[in-house]
Amino acid sequence: MNPVMKWIHLLGSPPYFYRFSGKLLPWLSVLCIILFVWGLYGGLVQAPADYQQSDAFRIIYVHVPSAWMSLFVYVTMAVAGAIGIIWHVKMAEIVCVTSAPIGAVFTFLALLTGSIWGKPMWGTWWVWDARLTSELILLFLYFGVMALYRAIEDKRMAARAVAILALVGLVNIPIIHYSVEWWSTLHQGPTVTKFDKPSMDASMLIPLLVMALAFQLYYCIVLLLRMRTELVNRERNSKWVNDLVSP
Amino acid sequence: MNHSLTQAFWTLLRRDLLLTYRNRAQAINPLLFFVLVIVLFPFGVGPDATLLKAMAPGVIWVAALLSALLSLESIFRSDFDDGFLEQLVLSPHSLSALVLAKVFAHWMISGFPLLVVAPLLGVFLGMQGESIEVLVITLLIGTPVLSLIGAIGVALTVGLRQGGVILALLVFPLYIPVLIFATNAVQMAESGFSVTAQLSILAALFLLSLALAPLPAAAALKMSLS
Amino acid sequence: MSTNYSLEFKNLQCIRDSRTLFSELNMTVLPNQALILEGDNGSGKTSLLRILCGIRSPDHGEVTWCQQPIKNSSSGFFEEMLYIGHLDGIKRDLTVEENLKVCMGLGKPSEIGISKALDQVGLYGYEDVRSQVLSAGQRRRVALASLLIRHAVLWVLDEPFTALDKTSRAVFENIMNQHVRQGGMIVVTSHHPVQLSAAEVITINLSEQ
Numbered sequence: 001m002n003p004v005m006k007w008i009h010l011l012g013s014p015p016y017f018y019r020f021s022g023k024l025l026p027w028l029s030v031l032c033i034i035l036f037v038w039g040l041y042g043g044l045v046q047a048p049a050d051y052q053q054s055d056a057f058r059i060i061y062v063h064v065p066s067a068w069m070s071l072f073v074y075v076t077m078a079v080a081g082a083i084g085i086i087w088h089v090k091m092a093e094i095v096c097v098t099s100a101p102i103g104a105v106f107t108f109l110a111l112l113t114g115s116i117w118g119k120p121m122w123g124t125w126w127v128w129d130a131r132l133t134s135e136l137i138l139l140f141l142y143f144g145v146m147a148l149y150r151a152i153e154d155k156r157m158a159a160r161a162v163a164i165l166a167l168v169g170l171v172n173i174p175i176i177h178y179s180v181e182w183w184s185t186l187h188q189g190p191t192v193t194k195f196d197k198p199s200m201d202a203s204m205l206i207p208l209l210v211m212a213l214a215f216q217l218y219y220c221i222v223l224l225l226r227m228r229t230e231l232v233n234r235e236r237n238s239k240w241v242n243d244l245v246s247p
Numbered sequence: 248m249n250h251s252l253t254q255a256f257w258t259l260l261r262r263d264l265l266l267t268y269r270n271r272a273q274a275i276n277p278l279l280f281f282v283l284v285i286v287l288f289p290f291g292v293g294p295d296a297t298l299l300k301a302m303a304p305g306v307i308w309v310a311a312l313l314s315a316l317l318s319l320e321s322i323f324r325s326d327f328d329d330g331f332l333e334q335l336v337l338s339p340h341s342l343s344a345l346v347l348a349k350v351f352a353h354w355m356i357s358g359f360p361l362l363v364v365a366p367l368l369g370v371f372l373g374m375q376g377e378s379i380e381v382l383v384i385t386l387l388i389g390t391p392v393l394s395l396i397g398a399i400g401v402a403l404t405v406g407l408r409q410g411g412v413i414l415a416l417l418v419f420p421l422y423i424p425v426l427i428f429a430t431n432a433v434q435m436a437e438s439g440f441s442v443t444a445q446l447s448i449l450a451a452l453f454l455l456s457l458a459l460a461p462l463p464a465a466a467a468l469k470m471s472l473s
Numbered sequence: 474m475s476t477n478y479s480l481e482f483k484n485l486q487c488i489r490d491s492r493t494l495f496s497e498l499n500m501t502v503l504p505n506q507a508l509i510l511e512g513d514n515g516s517g518k519t520s521l522l523r524i525l526c527g528i529r530s531p532d533h534g535e536v537t538w539c540q541q542p543i544k545n546s547s548s549g550f551f552e553e554m555l556y557i558g559h560l561d562g563i564k565r566d567l568t569v570e571e572n573l574k575v576c577m578g579l580g581k582p583s584e585i586g587i588s589k590a591l592d593q594v595g596l597y598g599y600e601d602v603r604s605q606v607l608s609a610g611q612r613r614r615v616a617l618a619s620l621l622i623r624h625a626v627l628w629v630l631d632e633p634f635t636a637l638d639k640t641s642r643a644v645f646e647n648i649m650n651q652h653v654r655q656g657g658m659i660v661v662t663s664h665h666p667v668q669l670s671a672a673e674v675i676t677i678n679l680s681e682q
Binding site for chain 2: 523526527528529530551552554555556558559560561562563564566567571574575576577578579580581
Binding site for chain 2: 085137140141143144147148151152157160161164165167168169171172175176179180182183186
């Protein structure tokens with residue numbers, strides 16, 4: 001086994017993962033805060049106001065990264081679920097089940113900021129716009145995953161069920177996305193294209209990318225925290241957890 | 248081996264149809280439900296003929312989704328309760344193929360009757376000639392997708408006590424593409440446009456779910472039993 | 474029947490709700506042998522049985538059939554195994570014959586026909602009776618008949634004697650003995666002592682684990 005594979009294998013052991021993630025978390029948190037400050041300052045203060053939407057456009061610094069993350073987390077969840085099912089990797093199972101609520105929160109944030117943005121743009125809180133509608137369906141997909149996980153008592157079984165569901169959802173997401181797009185263009189004439197700017201000035205774009213990175217790190221941090229909790233809970237009868245609680 | 252798989256497929260299909268026949272009083276409920284939901288709409292929105300006509304495809308299709316949901320549990324529930332599902336999982340045949348037999352039976356029991364009554368309900372809501380034809384075609388291609396995707400949801404929730412509510416949460420989002428293309432086809436036919444594109448996409452959705460859905464359904468059944 | 478069949482399990486472990494039911498179980502079952510699983514309620518008899526027949530996967534260890542993991546389709550395990558659980562899978566709305574025909578259609582039929590099998594379990598002439606009017610014991614016998622009409626080397630039976638009176642039990646034991654004598658093997662859980670004179674009996678008591 002080469003060193004990288006060996007290390008990945010080591011990460012699969014709960015005590016090692018717990019110690020390693022504990023050391024990693026402070027560094028990630030500091031980095032995440034720096035990126036958030038940088039991105040928010042760049043986006044809310046430095047970037048010039050939009051010629052059409054003036055300051056209202058600045059909500060993209062939260063809206064766009066949340067929308068990206070909502071999809072990214074779902075894909076991560078489904079891929080981790082597949083790895084968990086096929087190779088019986090316990091850590092992958094845990095990544096899968098702990099990701100769902102985080103993804104749901106990102107999706108909710110994307111919906112909320114989207115409808116707040118919609119108020120000055122369309123004059124109404126909710127428009128059946130293709131993207132917002134897709135996000136709404138994604139939110140229901142997350143709710144399904146979470147409800148299923150909670151309903152099955154045996155958590156090992158629940159993890160398998162969730163993984164199957166997440167994979168089915170992953171196949172369906174592009175189909176749902178394109179059908180919603182088709183549906184909205186047919187019913188509303190050309191899609192409202194206020195969301196995509198043809199080109200973005202660097203002073204607007206860079207803070208956006210920084211924010212995206214900050215969101216990504218935030219996901220990693222919350223994921224690690226939730227995984228640690230889940231691990232301790234699942235292995236509460238094992239020796240390493242007992243050593244942890246009463247050294 | 249192949250010959251005996253075909254035999255197992257038909258045995259299972261025959262059994263499910265026979266069981267439904269013996270319980271026909273219960274089996275007809277989803278169909279009655281379908282009719283009732285549609286009949287309720289005019290009371291809700293008023294007897295305005297143009298409004299009803301405009302809403303007809305959507306109303307009929309949403310009623311079809313609801314009635315599918317109502318009947319879905321019957322695919323695996325009673326077999327789970329009396330242990331027959333264990334026999335299926337442990338049979339030497341591919342579980343996906345056997346699942347397909349059960350889904351096919353479910354469609355014949357709950358999907359096919361909708362095709363028969365839908366034209367009548369379409370007339371009730373003021374639909375005419377060609378759009379009714381298209382409605383029946385969309386139901387013919389679309390309702391098997393509902394059964395196929397639904398089977399995954401039931402397989403995941405069959406071991407749960409409060410499975411019904413969760414089942415709705417699991418399958419309805421996945422039904423949206425079918426709903427969109429089916430109702431759109433009927434609406435376009437009403438306005439006299441060609442609907443080949445919509446019907447082709449529906450057919451593609453059907454083939455895709457026919458090829459893919461039995462696998463996760465079989466995996467989920469094994470999970471539910473263990 | 475060929476004699477080189479073997480059911481083997483190594484290092485089996487089962488955890489339920491973070492409680493270890495059993496661990497490091499090892500055993501080999503060969504033709505003409507019967508494995509009897511004993512133990513108190515909750516000791517994991519049924520869990521072990523379900524692992525052995527492939528419904529549940531073990532938390533650790535492996536079950537093999539003819540030296541191949543049972544999950545491999547090349548092991549041919551599911552062609553040679555029949556399982557009867559607590560629930561017998563008999564539909565009340567079907568007649569006895571219809572139920573048995575379904576069982577037959579799902580597996581490999583043996584040379585014993587439905588009426589002969591019913592005769593052997595003492596239900597001669599019950600072919601056209603709806604299963605809902607049968608008593609619990611009679612339904613159990615129908616389940617037994619479903620073993621006879623299919624071909625398999627290994628029978629896995631969970632509490633086969635529940636709801637059976639003395640005579641029915643004798644009928645059951647007789648048929649199990651006959652199966653073992655013909656080179657079959659049986660894995661069975663039971664509260665009652667099982668009389669399998671024809672078999673070389675192996676016992677695992679899970680309460681002593």
